[in-house]
Amino acid sequence: xxxxxxxxxxxxxxxxxxxxxxxxxxxxxxxxxxxxxxxxxxxxxxxxxxxxxxxxxxxxxxxxxxxxxxxxxxxxxxxxxxxxxxxxxxxxxxxxxxxxxxxxxxxxxxxxxxxxxxxxxxxxxxxxxxxxxxxxxxxxxxxxxxxxxxxxxxxxxxxxxxxxxxxxxxxxxxxxxxxxxxxxxxxxxxxxxxxxxxxxxxxxxxxxxxxxxxxxxxxxxxxxxxxxxxxxxxxxxxxxxxxxxxxxxxxxxxxxxxxxxxxxxxxxxxxxxxxxxxxxxxxxxxxxxxxxxxxxxxxxxxxxxxxxxxxxxxxxxxxxxxxxxxxxxxxxxxxxxxxxxxxxxxxxxxxxxxxxxxxxxxxxxxxxxxxxxxxxxxxxxxxxxxxxxxxxxxxxxxxxxxxxxxxxxxxxxxxxxxxxxxxxxxxxxxxxx
Amino acid sequence: xxxxxxxxxxxxxxxxxxxxxxxxxxxxxxxxxxxxxxxxxxxxxxxxxxxxxxxxxxxxxxxxxxxxxxxxxxxxxxxxxxxxxxxxxxxxxxxxxxxxxxxxxxxxxxxxxxxxxxxxxxxxxxxxxxxxxxxxxxxxx
Numbered sequence: 229x230x231x232x233x234x235x236x237x238x239x240x241x242x243x244x245x246x247x248x249x250x251x252x253x254x255x256x257x258x259x260x261x262x263x264x265x266x267x268x269x270x271x272x273x274x275x276x277x278x279x280x281x282x283x284x285x286x287x288x289x290x291x292x293x294x295x296x297x298x299x300x301x302x303x304x305x306x307x308x309x310x311x312x313x314x315x316x317x318x319x320x321x322x323x324x325x326x327x328x329x330x331x332x333x334x335x336x337x338x339x340x341x342x343x344x345x346x347x348x349x350x351x352x353x354x355x356x357x358x359x360x361x362x363x364x365x366x367x368x369x370x371x372x373x374x375x376x377x378x379x380x381x382x383x384x385x386x387x388x389x390x391x392x393x394x395x396x397x398x399x400x401x402x403x404x405x406x407x408x409x410x411x412x413x414x415x416x417x418x419x420x421x422x423x424x425x426x427x428x429x430x431x432x433x434x435x436x437x438x439x440x441x442x443x444x445x446x447x448x449x450x451x452x453x454x455x456x457x458x459x460x461x462x463x464x465x466x467x468x469x470x471x472x473x474x475x476x477x478x479x480x481x482x483x484x485x486x487x488x489x490x491x492x493x494x495x496x497x498x499x500x501x502x503x504x505x506x507x508x509x510x511x512x513x514x515x516x517x518x519x520x521x522x523x524x525x526x527x528x529x530x531x532x533x534x535x536x537x538x539x540x541x542x543x544x545x546x547x548x549x550x551x552x553x554x555x556x557x558x559x560x561x562x563x564x565x566x567x568x569x570x571x572x573x574x575x576x577x578x579x580x581x582x583x584x585x586x587x588x589x590x591x592x593x594x595x596x597x598x599x600x601x602x603x604x605x606x607x608x609x610x611x612x613x614x615x616x617x618x619x620x621x622x623x624x625x626x627x628x629x630x631x632x633x634x635x636x637x638x639x640x641x642x643x644x645x646x647x648x649x650x651x652x653x654x655x656x657x658x659x660x661x
Numbered sequence: 662x663x664x665x666x667x668x669x670x671x672x673x674x675x676x677x678x679x680x681x682x683x684x685x686x687x688x689x690x691x692x693x694x695x696x697x698x699x700x701x702x703x704x705x706x707x708x709x710x711x712x713x714x715x716x717x718x719x720x721x722x723x724x725x726x727x728x729x730x731x732x733x734x735x736x737x738x739x740x741x742x743x744x745x746x747x748x749x750x751x752x753x754x755x756x757x758x759x760x761x762x763x764x765x766x767x768x769x770x771x772x773x774x775x776x777x778x779x780x781x782x783x784x785x786x787x788x789x790x791x792x793x794x795x796x797x798x799x800x801x802x
Contacts (some may be wrong), residue, residue: 409680603670608666609730610730611760639672640671640724
């Protein structure tokens, strides 16, 4: 099933033409309205008129997460605030999240994109959709929410956490679909079993899972444990949120809504396009957004693109599963975490040495994060309470910066490895294959 | 009448306590009394030793998380009810005890006490004619 068959199965020639027109408009828009891009384009000797075909996209400048931070909060917006109807933000280094502004039209593009995803998973207006992604500044909850409403389904705006209640409402409201992180889906599966709820009492048919990398074996496990079909949904707030790409019934890559988000795969070192089908860094240009259009945004996600037509009939390019990152970002319980965020917290607290180690693991299908820190000798106390207060202080600070809770472990002096070269700051014990 | 006490931060890691004991033993430092306070992921070893300054220096060199703090040592007869008198006095003078530990030595019992107000507590206990051990006495026990 397709939500928008005209677009989703449009002959490539026509699609490329639409993309070209939309790209030209976008470049013109940012040239006129975003000083950041105007300056960049002028420095490169480019004018909007230089974009003659979609292939000319390679001439355009890149955008990075750092550019978003440098232009915090609103300097990358291409529309006046009077046209911005919603703000989202993702966690960032101390005090500087990355902010995204949406115009009314952007929100409608987003719900259209999400509606295509849900329809591809077999969702219809008869479905009751439990949205167990977090609601709030995070785009997960509201993104899927908009898609379900668009197709006329029923939304249970559950948000994340509170597992017992999740399961109770899933049963009592007769939820037929769910959206959450794949690891939370596994956790729910086990919780349902622990609560001895017979499968017949649940009407769940399928789920949309994303916001963190997952694998084919996790898919099988989710499908077994919950007795549903599990589909991938991909997105990132900088581009729009969940709904950038989606799996169809063939489950052989995720179709990119490329009439809105144009994908490229580049060699992360040279930043030149790779040969078709080769792996590299995924880069997106938003070609219809008004609030905050981005040119060639470097996602740092590694994958490859499949250009061949899919058996489902869609012509949209597919992306393979994300196999890794070209930077040191970790995704923990669906939240983006950079080791540098931990460093920034430790550096501003006199009680700790500038050494730390993040240990990421997955226990009972939930990501765990332990952060080991060394207390400076003069701050060791003879009283347990004072040490616990110190631990609580850094835990709170870390939670407010990272957006997730971590288990802080106070370490003895010199117990963390000192290295002369690049220090090992992360041990990720999660198995993703 | 204040006594120097070492406190050593220990991760919950097997053999760590043995290392402290061996470092001190090799340096010829005797342990008079100690106690351990622990929670789920770390412990604090509190130690009275024959030469606290030297012990502190050696442990620091070995990268232990070690500090010196001040406590008092009360000597009371090793008979029922002896401790309660001292505790009543501390309570009546509106002081609290952060922690304490005891060790018996022949006819008398010694109690290491860490009150919230150390100097004041020493004065009050001495005013009530309770026997406190001087550092020089205690380190040689």
